[in-house]
Amino acid sequence: MSLAEILPERAGFTMGAVLADPSLGASRREVDESIVLFEPRTPANALYFIEAGQVRVYQIGHDGSTRLSDIFGAGDWFGIAALAGSEDYGNRAVTVSRSVVWTIPVDRLIQALGRDSSLTRKLVAQLATRLEEANNTAARMMFEDCNQRLVQTLLRFSRTAAATSQEDGGVVLRITHQQLAQAVGAARETVSLGLTQLRQKNLLRTGRNRLSFNPIALEQFSRRQLANGHPVANGQPVKVE
Amino acid sequence: MSLAEILPERAGFTMGAVLADPSLGASRREVDESIVLFEPRTPANALYFIEAGQVRVYQIGHDGSTRLSDIFGAGDWFGIAALAGSEDYGNRAVTVSRSVVWTIPVDRLIQALGRDSSLTRKLVAQLATRLEEANNTAARMMFEDCNQRLVQTLLRFSRTAAATSQEDGGVVLRITHQQLAQAVGAARETVSLGLTQLRQKNLLRTGRNRLSFNPIALEQFSRRQLANGHPVANGQPVKVE
Numbered sequence: 321m322s323l324a325e326i327l328p329e330r331a332g333f334t335m336g337a338v339l340a341d342p343s344l345g346a347s348r349r350e351v352d353e354s355i356v357l358f359e360p361r362t363p364a365n366a367l368y369f370i371e372a373g374q375v376r377v378y379q380i381g382h383d384g385s386t387r388l389s390d391i392f393g394a395g396d397w398f399g400i401a402a403l404a405g406s407e408d409y410g411n412r413a414v415t416v417s418r419s420v421v422w423t424i425p426v427d428r429l430i431q432a433l434g435r436d437s438s439l440t441r442k443l444v445a446q447l448a449t450r451l452e453e454a455n456n457t458a459a460r461m462m463f464e465d466c467n468q469r470l471v472q473t474l475l476r477f478s479r480t481a482a483a484t485s486q487e488d489g490g491v492v493l494r495i496t497h498q499q500l501a502q503a504v505g506a507a508r509e510t511v512s513l514g515l516t517q518l519r520q521k522n523l524l525r526t527g528r529n530r531l532s533f534n535p536i537a538l539e540q541f542s543r544r545q546l547a548n549g550h551p552v553a554n555g556q557p558v559k560v561e
Numbered sequence: 562m563s564l565a566e567i568l569p570e571r572a573g574f575t576m577g578a579v580l581a582d583p584s585l586g587a588s589r590r591e592v593d594e595s596i597v598l599f600e601p602r603t604p605a606n607a608l609y610f611i612e613a614g615q616v617r618v619y620q621i622g623h624d625g626s627t628r629l630s631d632i633f634g635a636g637d638w639f640g641i642a643a644l645a646g647s648e649d650y651g652n653r654a655v656t657v658s659r660s661v662v663w664t665i666p667v668d669r670l671i672q673a674l675g676r677d678s679s680l681t682r683k684l685v686a687q688l689a690t691r692l693e694e695a696n697n698t699a700a701r702m703m704f705e706d707c708n709q710r711l712v713q714t715l716l717r718f719s720r721t722a723a724a725t726s727q728e729d730g731g732v733v734l735r736i737t738h739q740q741l742a743q744a745v746g747a748a749r750e751t752v753s754l755g756l757t758q759l760r761q762k763n764l765l766r767t768g769r770n771r772l773s774f775n776p777i778a779l780e781q782f783s784r785r786q787l788a789n790g791h792p793v794a795n796g797q798p799v800k801v802e
Contacts, residue, residue: 381705400689404693440674445645448641451691451695458630
């Protein structure tokens with residue numbers, strides 16, 4: 321979700337200028353790699369915007385296990401709990417590279433929403449879009465088997481800051497098998513096996529903490545699979561009522 | 562998500578009066594039980610508000626299998642795809658009882674957003690809250706085993722129109738095992754076994770297409786389980802990176 325997309329009609333303003341608008345009370349800071357921006361119990365009172373770098377957001381389970389939920393890059397914003405009026409963020413946000421990050425007090429931003437109807441409409445549309453995607457992700461956990469979810473997760477991350485485009489139309493995705501497993505919602509061994517199968521089909525190359533693939537070829541493969549496949553949930557076929 | 566919560570500050574207006582505001586172009590209709598309000602391929606050009614009755618929204622898998630996604634009742638609104646600017650709804654909405662339903666053309670509603678900053682702030686907060694919940698549901702698919710998800714789903718539905726409060730503090734939830742299984746993301750047999758275990762612990766009573774339980778007792782049980790439990794993903798423990 322890009323700030324540029326929310327604010328394109330503020331002609332004559334750069335993103336920096338908008339954020340520097342004193343009425344928003346935004347503050348800018350440069351942050352090293354591997355710095356925690358917030359923890360699950362951090363009070364949710366600000367929205368975060370990324371000017372440069374990369375931030376990953378993790379959900380934390382009751383036993384401390386983690387799930388990579390989102391990868392954000394330049395122009396993206398996060399910290400949805402602040403907009404929801406939640407007490408704390410509930411997640412952990414960590415910089416993956418040296419980053420430049422803006423924080424905006426959420427009460428100021430909400431006041432700005434009331435003043436700027438164009439900003440408002442775009443924010444509502446972006447929130448609704450993210451909600452649709454989140455609902456689809458939850459449905460996928462039921463309708464699709466682990467390998468199908470692996471392919472969908474690779475495609476999703478190929479559109480984030482973790483991916484670098486290549487000249488041949490492919491992307492290089494910087495991610496470990498463990499992080500990918502967290503995002504897919506499966507054991508690392510299961511995901512590694514799925515990656516091996518994709519490699520054997522020449523749909524993917526693997527390297528140290530990196531994966532290379534052509535998103536268009538992978539998407540076509542996925543469609544063929546779904547057209548022929550038999551989605552299962554927890555190993556049992558699901559019937560229509 | 563209640564319309565009353567979105568619009569409480571329009572003092573002097575009842576919900577009906579707001580919806581009858583000609584500038585919104587809302588239309589009201591009475592609908593029989595088991596009527597499909599929209600299908601996955603229906604163009605998403607209106608938001609739906611329920612004045613009376615009950616509507617359930619289902620996600621549809623590639624093979625036609627379904628997942629009960631949401632249960633809405635009087636005062637709730639749905640049809641998020643229209644706000645997201647999506648081409649079609651992507652889901653199926655069906656009345657569960659005789660209902661009174663309002664549809665509001667989404668372009669009109671979006672214009673109203675720009676004019677009414679109080680409405681806007683509440684809508685943004687509600688969207689953000691639903692997004693947080695959807696993200697948590699997806700995380701739960703990974704962090705929690707099937708029985709834990711069953712309990713969370715029972716608790717979630719106990720706060721919807723499908724539940725009727727009892728004098729003893731309990732609720733009666735009208736739902737079939739198959740519908741519950743769709744919502745949990747598990748096979749019907751697995752969910753039936755989980756319900757039997759809850760019954761044996763005196764946390765639940767089962768009847769024909771109905772379940773009775775005390776949400777507070779069930780929540781306490783769930784907390785104890787999570788405190789002692791060992792969440793698994795696809796049968797494999799998940800490690801922190």
